[in-house]
Amino acid sequence: MRADGGMDPATAPSPTGAESAPWWTRAVVYQVYPRSFMDSDGDGIGDLGGILQRLDHLTDLGVDVLWLSPVYPSPQADNGYDISDYTDIDPLFGSLAQLDELIAALHARGMKLVMDLVVNHTSDAHPWFLESKSSKDSPKRDWYWWRPPRDGMAAGDPGAEPTNWQSFFSGPTWTLDEASGEYYLHLFDRRQPDLNWENPQVRHAVYEMMRWWLDRGVDGFRMDVINMISKAVGPAGELHDGPPIPGSALGSGYASFICGPRIHEFLQEMHREVFAGRSEALLTVGEMPGVTVEQARQFTDPARAEVDMVFQFEHVGLDHGTSKWEVHPLRMRDLKASFGRWQTGLADVGWNSLYWDNHDQPRAVSRFGDDSPQYRRDSATCLATLLHLHRGTPYVYQGQELGMANYPFTSLEEFADVESLNHHVHAVSAGHDPAEVLAALRTSSRDNARTPVQWDASPNAGFTTGRPWLAVNPDHVEWNAAAQREDQTSVFAHYRRLIALRHDDPVVALGDFHLLVPEHDEVYAFTRSLAGSALLVVCNVSRTPHDLAALLPESVGAELVLGNLPEDDTAQLRPWEARVLRLPT
Template sequence: MPVEQPPWWTRAVVYQVYPRSFMDSDGDGIGDLGGVLLHLDHLADLGVDVLWLSPVYPSPQADNGYDISDYQDIDPLFGSLEQLDELIAALHARGMKLVMDLVVNHTSDQHPWFLESRSSTDNPKRDWYWWRPPREGMAPGDPGAEPTNWQSFFSGPTWELDEASGEYYLHLFDRRQPDLNWENPEVRQAVHAMMRWWLDRGVDGFRMDVINMISKDVGPGGHLHDGPPLAGSALGDGSASYLCGPRIHEFVQEMHREVFAGRDGALLTVGEMPGVTVEQARLFTDPARAEVDMVFQFEHVGLDHGTSKWDIHPLRMRDLKASFGRWQAGLADVGWNSLYWDNHDQPRAVSRFGDDSPRYRRDSATCLATLLHLHRGTPYVYQGEELGMANYPFTSLEEFADVESLNHHVHAVSAGHDPAEVLTALRCMSRDNARTPVQWDASPNAGFTTGTPWLAVHPDHVEWNAEAQRDDEHSVLAHYRRLIALRHTDDVVPLGDFTMLLPDHDEVYAFTRCLDGVELLVVCNLSRTPYRLAELLPEAPAAELLLGNLPDDDPAELRPWEARVLRLP
């Protein structure tokens, strides 16, 4: 009986393109599909298998395209459907796949569905969104009259009053992003039809934005519940009512059945799931349950948060080990991990988890990459990460563009917080850090555009850019190439068992990967302190060096930000 091969995506590496900031082909200062087409050889040279494209659909751009007004077209800002077809063909010709962003928890308030829904209380699409009257005994617009006390992800309440009808609509994110009502089967059928349309066009799968929020906990008579009050706020935490709600598995299984079943196994489905636990992720990614291939979880990117992402605490590496180790163990026998340091919503990894000082930036960027890519799971590379791109040196509020950051500043300052402290938090955690244009060369605007970039280019692009690294075997880019090649050629990397070592060490991160008698030892020094390797791991100095991020001077010493992948005898 033939042995069943593991799915193709266990060996794959995914590269995320945030098109607005990747490459501008027409000089308007905003990246576009033409720009993606111009740099496909960069991705092919890197060795990645999948391009995940952040939203390029028509949108008023209230949240940079995550507010979609038409699911079945391309925004002229980014190009045309014909260019997307060209991109699909060009990727397939290079042996790569295209994964589209799927944003179906909410739409734009300019989507025809919502415009109909809003037009009257008896419109057939009224129930496609969450409409509710004010609280009993209160008038529309009264303070606290919102149907629940939930706080939105972008600050402020999750309910927006529609003056014409006197009712409120729900938006977990910006007020211009009303939530779809997945309790309505017509909504689900419309979404499934749209997804099939894209797959028929040649798209190879979807990254599903906040997909674990589509099921809301609805009580008798359609009642939604208040959440526990948030400290220092009149609003509450409603997450218990919408994170992995009561029908979430039913909805995701139905989506799989209606959209993916019967198509060949060449597709990829990944669900972005804030707040998801290891136990829930096992259910979502168990192949026998036919839901999604993998999830994005957020535990490790919350370890430096206090009461919110803006309340920043120093990251303890022991906590990172405990988190990664828990996920590796939890999905070892059932399900699958997705591995990432950063994306369009997170600060740059080398600034957050590494050391972006001139002395250690290259070494820490390659050390972090080695650590992540040698775990069990599918690694995701965010554009510019392979170049060691860092957080932007923001000096004033005027330099920020992100709606989440600007909203937070307004609410925090009006609540009495020190503006200088608020700005410090924005500088560290704003999503704009990830959205500065990709640094292609040392020319003005980093080769990103001939016009004025929509967001300022990092001033360090004269030194840190793709052109400078392309032929440099010591560069961050060259190290990423080697890491990706190792995953493709050595089965122990994608498929081996994972065992954490030195769980209580504050600075050295070590683990083994084992498969069919082959054992790799991975050792990463996440600090500026050198260590004697034999004192930590006696077997290490005699092992064969398979891949390292520093020149191999002294096998006995683990230097600052050094990473080694060793094959044990």
């Protein structure tokens, strides 16, 4: 029972069967990238103490789950995605005691904590790798992928790497260890060696670690590039050259390690060993670059017991050319086709995760919306409405609920991201124009998502009393949480209403999806229907007004449930306007 006398949405009786659906179908997840969320000790780097200070913001927003990007001990080669100890907290971010305090504080507020799980690779400073590297005879040698040079070639010769695979962070996936004369595999940075999941000792060490966190009170895991843990291995343990395949927002993957031959076996084993008996209270989401709809149906089919949902990258690759650094204008009909394919493909089996932004993607309002002063607020709320009214679990990335935009980078020195800096080195060395390379970084760098959260209009946006590790966007003077908190027309207020609608109306969480006007390049429209209730969602993703009644006659006479612009009686859909309408039954 709520304080206002109404039933809590989680317990209210429903004729639609919503009460028997998994809890995460009506939940909203909020991602915290701790380096940039809130700094509590003045060192310029966000930390657990800072998260604890800002929990009221998450409560006010109404989210159900906090997904925490890595806070484990790490040399920080990839900002914590290179882990050197899986069962501790890096002093940069705080302590295990503070993590326990965060779990307790979230649970007291009715929220859950999902930790980032990075087990495709470790840091090269992890004790497992140090032992593996110590000798060819080390008992942990086979915990990682070690291979000799290609046949007939000497270690260190150009092209002597064991396979032709290219790293997502530029260059070969193999680095030579001079001491042993063998190469080790790293799909990402050379300081992130890949674990060998073919070795059962590796798998069970990972499962033991996962159980340790769940026993501590963690409520699930977001599994980093988890569909890369299975590599295509020959009968004698050999790895082979492979053709690149498209579909990864990180770059091109290779058929040899994207959804490899044992991936389902590994995830089913993980479920048995870690989640069985307690999985209904948890959330498991697998980040899976290059995954197809057909594969996602298998991964998320409850009968197969693998993961609850996956992060797919198809929609965030639609504006890419041959790589993420080659950006093309997004055609709205392509986005509709992609979203529609995933909505239809997972309608009867599995579940979608819904996102625009995360720590690896540029800001959505700058990328898919219109961050000009005139339309920034309207396009941010329009994009939010479009996404949250789809069927699936929405993910809000920190600052997205404030309409945060890309940073106005002017020089290479302003970037910190290892992927961006590596790309600049390789691209310029290959003869590309440095000015064009810098322009690509400005548009596509992950640093766009990593500038500090803008809490207020003070010099460092209320993020730190020290010098921020990454520059604060100068637009924070106008775009910040303090300015939006009491403004009922703000981006923040609109997110609150969207999240409340998902909690309150089962049709948002569970309704069928039907795409309308699929070929229209400026209006995105669809219906959601469940047990006699139907919503019409209409979003104008352009600066051009459109005649709503002429385009969608069924909208005439429909009741406005939620809109992002002041209500009016005209049939004209204004620039970047979004309307959620209840259709007559």
